[in-house]
Amino acid sequence: MNSRRLLSETRRTFLATKVQRQQPSQILIVDVTSPSWTDTCSVLSEALENILCLACSLTGPCRVPLLSLYVVQNQQECLLPFTQVRENFGRIQACISELRSLPREGCFPKAGNGVIQAVQDGLQQFKQYCRHIAAGGSTNTSVEITILTCQSSKEIVKQLEKKLKDVDLVNLRRIQVTEVLKRDFLEPEDVEQCMPAEEPTNNDIAILGMDIDVQTIEDNVISLEMMFKTWLHDYGTEREHLHLLLPSGGFSHATAPKTTLICLKCDLQERLLDPSLLSGSVDGAMRAADLNSPCQMAAWPATMLYKLRVVKALKSExxxxxxxxxxxxxxxxxxxxxxxxxxxETNQHSFHVLCHSLLKRQWMLLAKREPQDPGANWNIMVHSYYVIVPSDSASLLIKAIAIRELLLPSTFPALLAEHPERVQGPIESALNSLEVEVAYNPLHLKSNLYKYLKSMLYKPLPRQQVQPRDQRPERHQPKQHSSRAKATVAPLLMAPSPVQAFRPAAGRRDGCEHSLSPREYEEFLQ
Incomplete structure (x- = not known):
């Protein structure tokens, strides 16, 4: 507990200097030096393309503002400079196509410090980007780095600790080192086997207050998709999202003064993406995520503090x-x-006790949403009500519950005890023919949503811009990388490391080897 407290205090002191108000941009670094890269490439490319088509299609605030992608072979290579994700699916798809073409070149030797160099290069590029947008009047954003590797994650972390201790990390929110474990080939329909066997193993390491998360995942599409979907969550920790108010003396109104309340401070998290955000109708999407709606709450983005007062306990049945x-x-x-x-710590223990007690009593809670501004008496407040459901995990589920004004009349006739055999026989036979599952698993159902979104977003590049990798000119010849996204800002001058100093310049495409003259800088930004 003491180590966790030290980590928390270190992180809190550091974060106090940089309040995060926006979703972080993402840098993805892919280590392709594994002998199994040919198999990993296909599942990685599919998972990445699926999640980015979701990110491009979601209306409302942008969840992945910028994306940059590096691959590490015998050296780092920037396939995608920082690019706005929304409305740039064609560029992203071209980058993923190039990623798919890498196995044709065969396996690469171990990259050495290539992963660390890609981290340093990405941070320097993002720092330059922040300077550029700050000059234009925009606020600085933060960045997260995801490293996918088949090397030992512990070795990667050791190198990061050594190389980043003197680096300016003011814009860096988190580094996630993900070790991809190669499993035996899995049939696509074997969804059960595609799921991670257990929760990823996470360890927090603090470098100047910045988090390094270490996890291991299996080498399949679903595991990688779930990892990339964490980009869509709002993990802002500047403030709590919800105050759950309980009477201090239990549920007996005789012993609990109404003015005395227990306040549990909570965060909200989406369980599902709102389908209306993918409908293409901006008006409908904004209505679905309207924070001022009296009957709805929004878990993303967390721009206001909700207060729910528990008014009753309900029997679960x-x-x-x-x-x-x-x-x-x-x-x-x-x-x-x-x-x-x-x-x-006290708040967390109180929350766990509440979950355990509700399960033991088989209770749900009925809660009423409190007004945001209790002093505004001239407005008529429409009260919305929610039911709070406990679970075996350390979390609660919340859903809106009907109120009198919205309820429509309905009658429910009683079931007949006896039925004619000529009717009962066919129905029972039909039911007996169904496959029975013990529990519902949403991973068993596919709706072709990814294919539909890709078809809606797909805008083919001009023919002259698309060229197979094996037909491109040799690297020592001048060429235009027209199929790649153009960097938003000019690259910084990077001091060459001892390893970089002996590399041939033509073999690098990370765009950070030379500085630009003022005239070239203006042309670069056009």
């Missing part, structure tokens, strides 16, 4: 599913860095 509506959200104890460690 007494709640009919037909009166629940809207998307479910997950409630977790807050991880807000501005709270003291002791308060965070």
């Amino acid at each position: 007494g709640v009919c599913e037909s009166v629940l509506y809207g998307l479910p959200f997950i409630i977790k104890p807050t991880s807000c860095w501005q709270l003291d460690w002791d308060e965070l």
Whole structure:
């Protein structure tokens, strides 16, 4: 517990100097030196393309503002300079196509420090980008780095600790080192085997307050998709999202003054992506995510603090599913860095006790949303109600529940006890023929959504811009990389390391070897 407290205090002190108000940009570094890269490439490319087509299609605030992609072979190579993800799916798809072509060149020797050099290069490029947008009046953003490797994650972390201790990390929010474990070939329909066998093993390491997360995942499309989908979550920790208010004396109104409340500070997290955000209708999407709607809450982005007052306990068997509506959200104890460690710890224990007690009693909670501004008496506040459901995990599920004004009349006739055999026989036979699953697994169902979104986003590049990798000119010849995205800012001058000093210049495409003259800089930005 002491080490966790030290890590938390280190992180809190560092984050206090840089409040994050936007989703971070992403740098993906792919180590292709593994002998199994040919197999890994196909699943990685499919997973990356699937998630980025989602990110490009989501309306509302952008969840992945910028993306840069590096590959590490015998040296680092920037396939995609920092590019806005939204409205640039064609460029991203061209980059992924080039990533798919890498196995044709065969296996590469171990990259040595190539991964670390790619991290340093990406950070320097992002620093230059931040200077550029700051000059244009925009606020600086933060960046996260994801490293995919088949090397030992512990060795990568050791190198990061050594090389980054003197580097300016003010814009860096997190580094995630993901070790990809190669498994035996899995049939596509064997979805059960495609799921990770257990939760990824995460370890937090603090470098100047910045987090390094270490995890291992299996080499399949679903595992990689789930890892990339973490980019779509809002992990801002500047403030808590929700205050859950409980009467201090239990549920007996005789012993609990109404003015005395227990406040559990919580965060909201999406359980599902809102399908209306993919409909292409901006108006409909904004209505679905409207933070001011009296009957809805939004878990992303967390721009306001919600207050829910628990008014009653409900027996679990007494709640009919037909009166629940809207998307479910997950409630977790807050991880807000501005709270003291002791308060965070007490709040977490209180939350766990609440979950355990609700499960033991087989209760749900009925909660009423409190007004944002209690002093504004001239406005009529429409109260919305929610039901809070416990689970075996350390989290609660929340869904909106029907109110009197919205409820339509309905009658439910009683079931007949006896039925004619000529009717009962065929129905029973039909049911007996169905495959029975113990639990519903959404990974068993595919709707072709990815294919549909790709077809809607696909805009083919002009024919002269697309050229197979094996038909391109030799690297020592001048050539135009027209199929790649153009960097938003001019590259910085990087001091060559001892290893870089002996590399032939023509073999590098990371775009950071030479500085530009003022005239070249202006041409670069056009």
